[in-house]
Amino acid sequence: MSRKLFGTDGVRGRANSYPMTAEVALKLGAAAGRYFRRDGGSAHRVVIGKDTRLSGYMLENALTAGLTSTGMNVLLLGPVPTPGVGFLTRSMRADLGVMISASHNPHQDNGIKFFGPDGFKLSDQAEMEIEAMLEGEIRLAQAENIGRAKRIEDGRGRYQEFVKTSFPSGLRLDGLKVVLDCANGAAYKAAPEVLWELGAEVIPVGVSPNGTNINDRCGSTYTQTAAEAVVAHGAHVGIALDGDADRVMILDEHGRVADGDQIMALLTARWADEGRLQGGTLVATVMSNLGLERFLDARGLRLERTAVGDRYVVEAMRAGGFNLGGEQSGHIVMTDYATTGDGLIAGLQFLAEMVRSGEKASQLIRQFETVPQLLKNVRYEAGKAPLEAASVQAVIAANEARIAGKGRILIRKSGTEPLIRVMAECQDAALLQNVVEEIVAAVEAAV
Structure with a gap:
């Protein structure tokens, strides 16, 4: 059996066109609700987060209707990064987490990603079983057992406090001027507040979402805007997130960009020196540059490659007991901290290395020579x-x-x-x- 609805990262498509319609979202919510209520019982709950796309309102309501129809209690987080949904699913003891986002895609697209109770994205097998349920009759809850929906006002704040625990307790970002491009997306409030609380002078970019400007000439897939801001403000470094903040690109003080491969090389070498790198291995996809592999080989470290998709990176990490992985596109997965790629945590790790080493961003973003x-x-x-x-x-x-x-x-x-x-x-x-x-x-x- 193969998946038809689900892709490499949930269900995705153009908003108000199949499969990103309210009708499909309602049925998908009902199927997912029934899947996670197979054991019966009560007090089942699901958390739903979203980015800033206009279509998020429509899909949020449709998913809520489908989930509550099967007896799931829905906790609505509002705009929060994808890794925040993974964290809060586990933290709030939910059976299921849902993120409504098409990540780095333009606003016309949207997507639905599912997280299990452990905070990790669902496996291929689980997604196939949910798809199969869509083909049949989904058993709904009795009238007295229909679920409730409640908006959670402090979900973003909980995530922000969690993110700060990933930053070394003895360090601060005082004196560091940081351009932070949030892509008019899910982290437009969370990311600037975290960096400011840690002492940085934050120059925010892409923090005025209007429903249609997410990833529009900003963010990790359009780093020109952040680069111009870095140079114009004389910033020490730039951090560019994507629409749901699970990807990051780092810019040095000249506006030059480091992709996920360079960031992973820096972290891998640092963690290996500290004895933190489990199994002496970095997990990355087939897209990672050959130069990264040679960089690791020269240090006696190993690169394990997977299919494209941070979900497959995480699966290989869990299977092998590894704690660092990611993608060239900027997904950096650190299972010591998070269950999926977290652009904000990865950015903080880079800033921590700047503070610890006293080196400029330009000295840290070129760890190896890339093969063209x-x-x-x-x-x-x-x-x-x-x-x-x-x-x-x-x-x-x-x-x-x-x-x-x-x-x-x-x-x-x-x-x-x-x-x-x-x-x-x-x-x-x-x-x-x-x-x-x-x-x-x-x-x-x-x-």
Whole structure:
């Protein structure tokens, strides 16, 4: 059995179009509620958080209706980062956590992510079972057992206090000027308040959400805005989060950007020196740069690669007993602190290293020399399978032979959008460009 509704990070799509409609959200809420009430009993509860998208109101209400119809009591958190939902699900002893967000996507999109009672995202198996329940009749609660909904006013504050516990107790951020870009998203209040409380001079960017400006020319996927602010204000460092604050990019005092690979390299080396790195291993995805792997090899450390998606990173970390992992895109997972990627905690770890070492951000963001990497996307119509075309497979095979021993090629379907992602790495820039362009042209011809 395979999943049709769920992708690599929950259910996602364009708001008010299948599957991101109020009707589907209601049914999904009912199915998830029944799934987590299989043992019967009472006092079942679910926490729901969201980012700042206009469609969040619609989906929040629909999910609440579906969940309460099966007897689940709903606790509404309002705008809170995705990792905050993971934390509060466990902290508030809930059976289920739900985050309404499409992460780094534009405001027209939205998504629904589920967390289990342990605060971790649901497994593929659990998602398949919930999908299967949608196909049949979902047993509703008796009238006297319908759930209640309650808005929790201090959910964000609880998360903020938790985040501060990840920062070394003997350190402060006094004298540090930080540009903080919240992408007009879920962390627009939480992140600036945390940094200010720890002593930083905060220059906030992307903290005026209006329902349609989330990730719009701001945040971790558009770092130009933060970079300009860093230079204009003479800041020591910049931190750029995405719409649900589970990703982060770091900018040095010149506005230059460090992606997740560089941040993971810094933390891995530091944790290894301190004896904190479990199993001497960093878990990252197939997208992480070959330079990161060489950096770790030179230090006697290991890189374990997974499929793309922070959920798969976390699953590998839990299976192997590792405590540090993440993605090049900026998901940094530290299971000593959180159950999923947390951009704010990762940003604090970087700031702590600046304070501890006394080094500038520019000295910390370049831990290794990257192998040239080129990524291009090809959009296709849902339901089509361009990678199965014989012409595409032939071009891929020919180019894999050309680049063998010099680099690597990775081609995959996006789990969140109808895109084919064509990525290659190679020291020979001309060969790299040619290989990617040939494969992209073949895929485009097929679609």
